Amino acid sequence: MEDESNNSGMETALDDASAVDRIAALLDDNIEASDVSEQAVENVEDEPTAEDDDAVETPDTEETYFDIDGQNVSLSEIRASYLRQADYTRKTQELAEQRKAYQEAQFDKNQLRMEALQGIEALKQQMAIEFRQTQQPNWDELLRDDPHQFLIEQQNWARKEAAVKQMYDAEQALRTKQAEYEAEMHQAQLRESQTQFLAKYPEMQDKSKSAEALGQITQLLIDNGFTKEEIEGVSDYRIVGILYELNKAINAQKAIPQVVQKMEQKPAISVKGTSSKASDAYTKDFNKFNKSRKGDDAIALISRLL
Structure with a gap:
């Protein structure tokens, strides 16, 4: 039963x-x-x-x-x-x-x-x-x-x-x-x-430029411990945009020492009619950047030369 x-x-x-x-x-x-x-x-x-x-x-x-x-x-x-x-x-x-x-x-x-x-x-x-x-x-x-x-x-x-x-x-x-x-x-x-x-970011339509930038972003993620699966899972363009901006800032920071070296090796240029006020402003910006080494201070200093 x-x-x-x-x-x-x-x-x-x-x-x-x-x-x-x-x-x-x-x-x-x-x-x-x-x-x-x-x-x-x-x-x-x-x-x-x-x-x-x-x-x-x-x-x-x-x-x-x-x-x-x-x-x-x-x-x-x-x-x-x-x-x-x-x-x-x-x-x-x-x-x-x-x-x-x-x-x-x-x-x-x-x-x-x-x-x-x-x-x-x-x-x-x-x-x-x-x-x-x-x-x-x-x-x-x-x-x-x-x-x-x-x-x-x-x-x-x-x-x-x-x-x-x-x-x-x-x-x-x-x-x-x-x-x-x-x-x-x-x-x-x-x-x-x-x-x-x-x-x-329309400049990224250039295939050679986009390939270089995306390669650097991928390496940046790998260096910070991201796995292949995690990297492939990034699909939100806003996150990719943040990574792109961060990569540009890192590249700019790396280029600062080379710019400073070239500026220090460049002979002084005597410009007719240059006021002491403009010279003092340049010296002030240069000293500020030399102390902080920040990207914004570098941009301000370079703009003085334009």
């Missing part, structure tokens, strides 16, 4: 495992980011518009021209350029809306995956308890005493083990999809952060 009760409880838990089939269905409805992006780009590049048709016109017999930066540009060319720009802006906005809708859909699907994983975890705990309470039959003895019951019990255990494996596979697939989603969102955040950073 006790074995029958345990087997009944086990079958109940494993019957609940049929929920795994519903969970696994989440994996079948996956929308890839590349498909959406490619479709959106095709729409931007290939979609015909009424403006494009209107832009092609028969030249007027008396065309009006305007002088723009030394070049004669016709009114029809200006109009066509305006229409192209307006059409590009519209399509860019449509692409942004498609990306936003895709990200929202992916977020919702990830929430469902997280809920499914929570359900699987609860089911795993319940099944583990029931497995511990259920004693595995003595297969050799059962085969000798009752071959027919042996086959029945063997099929039951095989079914239970198959259900456990199915649940495990579904869990692994869900976790894989979740990891892919998190990586995709991280890349999107990096792209947005890069856009914001370049808008604030």
Whole structure:
């Protein structure tokens, strides 16, 4: 009777495992980011518009021209350029809306995956308890005493083990999809952060300069004990901006001794009409910097020479 009760409880838990089939269905409805992006780009590049048709016109017999930066540009060319720009802006906005809708859909699907994983975890705990309470039959003895019951019990255990494996596979697939989603969102955040950073520091659009600066920032973080994973996790453009400003200040501080040495080796320049007041101000700034060695004092001193 006790074995029958345990087997009944086990079958109940494993019957609940049929929920795994519903969970696994989440994996079948996956929308890839590349498909959406490619479709959106095709729409931007290939979609015909009424403006494009209107832009092609028969030249007027008396065309009006305007002088723009030394070049004669016709009114029809200006109009066509305006229409192209307006059409590009519209399509860019449509692409942004498609990306936003895709990200929202992916977020919702990830929430469902997280809920499914929570359900699987609860089911795993319940099944583990029931497995511990259920004693595995003595297969050799059962085969000798009752071959027919042996086959029945063997099929039951095989079914239970198959259900456990199915649940495990579904869990692994869900976790894989979740990891892919998190990586995709991280890349999107990096792209947005890069856009914001370049808008604030346009000089970093120079690849050679940005490579040098980012290399110095990375080395700065390594020298201060940051791991590779921690460095790769920095994605907020505001944090990168602070590190960029700090790196520039460090480089300026390192350059001060060289500047001072060159200034001390430079012969005195006699400037006609230089007042004693200006000379005293320079001497004061020089003494102040020589004592403090601060970047602000160095800038004030150099400005006296300009």
